[in-house]
Amino acid sequence: MNLMESVESLKGIGPKTAAVLKKAGIKTLRDFFYNLPRDYENFSAPIDINSMRPGKVVVRGKIDSLSTRPSRRKRLSITEGVVRDHSGAVRVVWFNQGYRVRQFSPDKEYYFTGIYELKNGRYQITSPSAALVTDVDLNSGFSPIYVAHGSIKSNDFRRLVNNSRERFAEIPDLLPTVPKGTRKEALFKVHFPSSAKVAKEGRDYLAYEELFELILASKLNRQENEKLTASPVPFNVEKIRDFVSKLPFKLTNAQRLAAWEIFQDMEKTTPMNRLLQGDVGSGKTMVAAMAAYEAVTAHLQIALLAPTAILATQHFEGLSKLLSSFGVKVALLTGATKKKEELKKKILAGEIDFVIGTHALLTDDTEFKNLGLVIIDEQHRFGVEQRQKLALKSPKDKAPHLLAMTATPIPRSLQLTVFGDLDVSILNELPKGRQPIETSILAEIDMKDKLYPEILRTVKSGQQVYWICKAIDDNPTTETTSVKSRATKLMKLFPDFRIEFLHGRMKPNEKDEIMERFATNKIDILVSTTVVEVGVDVPNASLMIIENAENYGLAQLHQLRGRVGRGSVKSYCYLITSGENHPSRRLLELEKSTDGFYLAEVDLKLRGPGEIYGALQHGALDLRIATLTDTKLIHRAQLDVEKFLQNDGNMLKYEELRAGISKYQQLTTLN
Numbered sequence: 001m002n003l004m005e006s007v008e009s010l011k012g013i014g015p016k017t018a019a020v021l022k023k024a025g026i027k028t029l030r031d032f033f034y035n036l037p038r039d040y041e042n043f044s045a046p047i048d049i050n051s052m053r054p055g056k057v058v059v060r061g062k063i064d065s066l067s068t069r070p071s072r073r074k075r076l077s078i079t080e081g082v083v084r085d086h087s088g089a090v091r092v093v094w095f096n097q098g099y100r101v102r103q104f105s106p107d108k109e110y111y112f113t114g115i116y117e118l119k120n121g122r123y124q125i126t127s128p129s130a131a132l133v134t135d136v137d138l139n140s141g142f143s144p145i146y147v148a149h150g151s152i153k154s155n156d157f158r159r160l161v162n163n164s165r166e167r168f169a170e171i172p173d174l175l176p177t178v179p180k181g182t183r184k185e186a187l188f189k190v191h192f193p194s195s196a197k198v199a200k201e202g203r204d205y206l207a208y209e210e211l212f213e214l215i216l217a218s219k220l221n222r223q224e225n226e227k228l229t230a231s232p233v234p235f236n237v238e239k240i241r242d243f244v245s246k247l248p249f250k251l252t253n254a255q256r257l258a259a260w261e262i263f264q265d266m267e268k269t270t271p272m273n274r275l276l277q278g279d280v281g282s283g284k285t286m287v288a289a290m291a292a293y294e295a296v297t298a299h300l301q302i303a304l305l306a307p308t309a310i311l312a313t314q315h316f317e318g319l320s321k322l323l324s325s326f327g328v329k330v331a332l333l334t335g336a337t338k339k340k341e342e343l344k345k346k347i348l349a350g351e352i353d354f355v356i357g358t359h360a361l362l363t364d365d366t367e368f369k370n371l372g373l374v375i376i377d378e379q380h381r382f383g384v385e386q387r388q389k390l391a392l393k394s395p396k397d398k399a400p401h402l403l404a405m406t407a408t409p410i411p412r413s414l415q416l417t418v419f420g421d422l423d424v425s426i427l428n429e430l431p432k433g434r435q436p437i438e439t440s441i442l443a444e445i446d447m448k449d450k451l452y453p454e455i456l457r458t459v460k461s462g463q464q465v466y467w468i469c470k471a472i473d474d475n476p477t478t479e480t481t482s483v484k485s486r487a488t489k490l491m492k493l494f495p496d497f498r499i500e501f502l503h504g505r506m507k508p509n510e511k512d513e514i515m516e517r518f519a520t521n522k523i524d525i526l527v528s529t530t531v532v533e534v535g536v537d538v539p540n541a542s543l544m545i546i547e548n549a550e551n552y553g554l555a556q557l558h559q560l561r562g563r564v565g566r567g568s569v570k571s572y573c574y575l576i577t578s579g580e581n582h583p584s585r586r587l588l589e590l591e592k593s594t595d596g597f598y599l600a601e602v603d604l605k606l607r608g609p610g611e612i613y614g615a616l617q618h619g620a621l622d623l624r625i626a627t628l629t630d631t632k633l634i635h636r637a638q639l640d641v642e643k644f645l646q647n648d649g650n651m652l653k654y655e656e657l658r659a660g661i662s663k664y665q666q667l668t669t670l671n
């Protein structure tokens with residue numbers, strides 16, 4: 001069987017069905033077999049209707065009196081009917097599932113499973129799943145549930161899979177080194193399990209397969225990187241020692257170690273490919289500065305790419321002050337830069353050593369004389385293409401050394417799989433004298449009593465405040481307070497304070513001006529959207545207020561919170577909730593811990609790898625099965641990939657595997 005063939009080669013799938021499937025992304029046989037059940041319904045052991053107790057039930061019977069009516073509440077339709085068996089009858093109710101009226105024939109028997117409960121004075125089974133008795137594997141009572149695709153509902157897809165039952169035997173293996181079993185068995189077990197255990201066996205095999213692909217992709221990335229040539233930078237002990245001795249503070253041990261790892265990488269003729277991970281405030285910029293200075297001593301140019309103009313400007317201000325005293329020529333290139341042409345000429349002529357900028361750096365007419373080091377700040381904000389674009393600005397036949405920085409710690413399991421090809425340095429230590437940020441969850445109604453006095457105290461003592469809102473403008477359909485209305489309210493409450501607002505729709509130079517005023521303590525309270533999330537460094541700010549905190553992810557909240565606690569005074573963070581519900585696990589964890597590495601692990605458990613990956617890397621890692629928390633399975637796949645690369649590294653034979661991993665390769669590479 002060629003899995004790349006169209007689904008139309010399956011029994012029961014004509015052009016019409018194929019078109020619907022295609023819209024859902026199911027085009028080939030591979031797509032079809034890999035459209036795995038999202039869950040299973042267990043219809044085994046149905047009970048008599050007259051012996052049901054409230055709770056989850058399974059019954060078997062015929063259904064009649066089906067009808068749909070709109071509910072009094074807007075946009076809700078109610079479909080109800082009566083299910084009968086030999087012992088009695090029960091009402092069944094669905095919401096917004098009008099198609100149910102057409103699903104059943106009155107003379108056929110179905111299984112129903114759902115919650116039996118008392119609603120508005122009557123007993124009913126609410127939103128039961130249903131399956132034709134003849135469709136369910138009678139031995140197991142197990143029935144897969146598929147995600148509905150347009151008019152193809154779970155039951156329809158199950159029927160299609162049933163029709164193709166015989167074709168499973170033809171499915172070829174994907175992996176050259178098959179562990180236990182075969183792919184055809186695994187897929188069959190997942191679609192037609194005879195028990196929960198069997199279904200899991202099938203999924204485990206497929207998870208292994210996915211991990212194998214991921215790990216292979218990242219290993220191949222490494223191999224490809226090793227084929228490139230970079231300009232080596234000899235370690236310049238004296239100059240670096242001198243540089244470090246003139247810093248206004250002592251480096252942390254973690255900073256020292258990271259810098260040392262970077263210098264070692266840059267000494268080589270293979271390009272460095274290193275990720276510098278450090279929690280917010282751990283001092284990544286200083287490590288980048290050392291790498292840049294080292295590169296300058298070897299007459300290479302450096303480009304630092306930052307995701308926002310605010311951040312680029314701030315880096316420029318800090319780094320040019322520091323580096324110009326060592327003779328390094330630093331320039332800023334953002335969309336708002338004046339006399340761009342002139343600057344670009346200087347860059348091309350090699351008169352600028354170190355260019356710091358935003359996306360404006362990526363344009364074709366930004367050319368370098370001898371770009372040798374690329375530094376990406378907040379690397380997850382950039383896609384592969386953008387990073388590649390910058391890397392291609394190095395001289396012909398040369399690749400630049402690459403240092404990517406991120407404040408989002410990578411959980412260990414992701415490190416082993418997705419980011420296996422990267423060298424990683426970790427700043428797991430904050431500069432001395434920092435006090436941990438104290439975080440509290442606060443219900444909106446308590447703001448007046450508990451938060452406003454805190455704001456007064458903070459501003460009166462000369463410190464500054466961030467207030468984060470979700471929306472820019474008021475929107476009557478959501479409950480979230482906007483930046484503008486929050487700022488107005490605060491101005492009324494605190495007429496003596498200097499209050500301004502900031503958001504992403506302002507012009508870049510407007511944003512920069514406000515940020516500049518905040519950085520120089522000309523603003524007491526800055527009401528802002530998450531544009532301040534990344535990197536901004538104002539050590540005098542010591543109070544962070546995040547309104548509608550439930551609307552943000554854990555990693556993002558941690559990032560936002562990291563805007564305070566950067567100076568020597570104690571900082572506080574308030575997570576404001578509506579107070580209607582018990583605070584989420586996310587907020588509780590955040591209240592408990594300031595350790596980014598711990599929070600990243602929690603986040604991985606709460607949200608799964610796909611979303612975590614999104615927070616680490618631009619783009620979507622769409623894993624169907626592998627959870628990336630199974631370190632045993634990861635380890636096994638790792639060993640097998642090693643073996644495969646040693647014995648059978650000729651990828652050309654494995655067409656399907658190659659296609660699968662090239663997608664992963666694009667996603668997981670840094671360069």
Ligand code: ADP
Nearest residue numbers: 249250251252280281282283284285286431537
């Ligand atoms: P991040 O890792 O979040 O990017 P930054 O590089 O912005 O952190 O550094 C945070 C702050 O800590 C900056 O004000 C920086 O000057 C300061 N800093 C960096 N390294 C040290 C150190 N070793 N000792 C004291 N302060 C430091």
Ligand code: MG
Nearest residue numbers: 284285377535
């Ligand atoms: Mg930073």
